[in-house]
Amino acid sequence: MNNKRRTFLKKMSMAGAASAIVPAALAKADQKSMVKLKRTSEVVADQELKIALIGAGIMGSQDMNTALKHDNVSIVAVCDLYDGRLDDAKEKWGQHLFLTKDYKEILKRKDIDAVLIGTPDHWHKQISIDAMKAGKHVYCEKPMVHSVDEGKDVIDAWKKYGKIMMVGSQGISSLGNEKAKELLAEGVIGDINYAEGFWARHSPPGAWQYNVPADGTPETVDWERYISNTTERPFDPLRFFRWRNYLDYGTGMSGDLFVHLFTSLHFITNSLGPNKVSAMGGLRYWKDGREVPDVLLGMFQYPDSEQHPGFNLSLRCNFVDGTSGSTYLKIVGSKGSMDVKWDEVVVKTNKQTSSDDPFLEAQAKMRGEVSDRKKILPPNEVVYKVEPGYKGAHYDHFGNFFKAIRENGQVEENPVFAFRAAAPALLCNDSYFQDEFIKWDPVNMKLV
Template identity: 70%
Template structure:
């Protein structure tokens, strides 16, 4: 089946059910909009107890642990971090019996650890994940799953060989918003895809990676030599340890932190494997605190026509100097409308096309349909889908998806192949910015051209 015939089939099959799918639950006061609740029937049930360990107990490491512990049948048994203060805080909150070490390999030797959460800086993701898989542990690894494109296939091969479950932590992938957007696109709600754009902005110091530095930060409390053992040797620098995202030796900049979320959502919604051409512009506009990465970044990406979707273009923007206090969304545009996609909400906007439109008249003539002057009832131009009350969020569901896969010998929504295809264009965005050149990528075979 050709790509054009395939898309035509999807539209016809999908649009047949779109009317039932889009029946409004609640009507808004406006005549041209409707409102619907998003629901999920999936329940994450406990069948076997899973013992979790955290390697890298910073902000996201602990957020992941707390979210995992919201599920039944989860125990927290061990932690590794290179800063003494974090381990002390964890033992105070979770009990002195929590095993702790400054060496992650001690955690991997323990037989009572089933699942490892990797919340370290990016430059340790690959090696810890490979070592954990080789040790027979299931792995939840924060995005991006690697620090550079060249690391991707090593981790994918280790995962395939291990037979273990590995989930990459772009948690928005498991959101109700993404699921509804995927359904709407397949049903032809916005016509044929041709463009997408994403925006992720922040303004607060914490949002711009100005994380707090403890008063006791020193070589006595931080295992600095271990931290830098796989990168450039430097004297102790608390900024580079606690504000690591600002430095290329440890982090992956705005694209590795935030663009990767937008890539993950877009690829899930469109079934895409990724772009084949990447370029970036930006600059250090405000946060001149010694950081090595820009605080404004603009990325442009070309997606080739594939069996999963027509060719389209993507524009991504990120701003840490945003005086509007932050904006986040992914917009997907087609020939008949658009969707603004967030994790808890989708806003669908469509065009009301008159039969006087010459293109519509030509289509009707081709199909043997006689135009009529009689006026029609037009559908709403805007439909808002929102998560219903009590929705526990994408992060909860992301961990639940992994637990189900472990307990039922299943698969996860974001395995290392999916995770790498989302990470690679983000990392190549950095390469384009710093090298001032277009980057070419083979999304099918996952390699730089």
């Protein structure tokens, strides 16, 4: 083992990882065990928080519904550019709501502590900056920005105004991610050398074929405000209600889905990100006028670092999946692998012996230094599952956000962490459209 690896293992408290014996985390369980994950603490809601929603579409509404499950949290106002969503907001959350199509009217209110931003991606940067400048804490859906060029501005605003900002890649707050991080640090799968992720969908909503309401017209949609920071175009209901299909507003499959996988991987490994990005793909099925591929393959190179040895990552996304879709993140090491989901971790290890070298073990046996007596071997597969009643990663993500606000604390997915997950996803798009490798500096967060 070289000095670099010794330093890495010491920093990660992984002294036992150098042994050929599977760590105690696996040795204590038999092969069919369901070793449960459980959260160690609950958030104390000792301060009322008043929140507002900016962008009340599918994800924005889901975010608000989850946020309101927490104690002592109430909704005050909603902003959206479509009348139908504003009407729905009053039906869902109360007739008392202040409604507007201008998000700046939300930010002027003194009775709002935090805003949830569920707008299309091209508005994430400006609303986040304006909200923090106005003294509001921010929960912004992923990806944090629409392009790599926007990342520094959001980070600078976060540092300048001192507000809590959390980005919504909820898997980072899952018990599955937390357990995988713990197991990797314990050396259960050895040194990471490869990872892969897959995200597949097929049904029309899952492929961004969102409902276009019959009354979605220029009379009910503030189209001019919607496109005011991008290309001037005549009103197009598809570009408004199915915005993910178009580059002016969305960030393609990688910005929508790869970013989740980057977030989980970086949290588990403590990685700052890749230094080389490449992508291929194509429009294979959904030839409906969209500007982004429905099959995307990304390849990423992670360099040696203080956080981890170098490894490679492959990500795949398919909106033409006839198997009805699947999602996973697999992390592969020198001794085994982990399949990571938000509520489950499956660890598979190689058969272990008392020696890393079968030849040396055979020589020791000839010298009488090794007994012929059979040993009790640890399991080759262990499944970790959450306990019944787990409220899920989305719930815990908001719990972490609210706890940080109440205690003036920190969140894991702050703008720096979020940008390091968003950048390789956005660069994956750039690689695809430019048909070239892209080099990235993950430490200084800039193109090379």
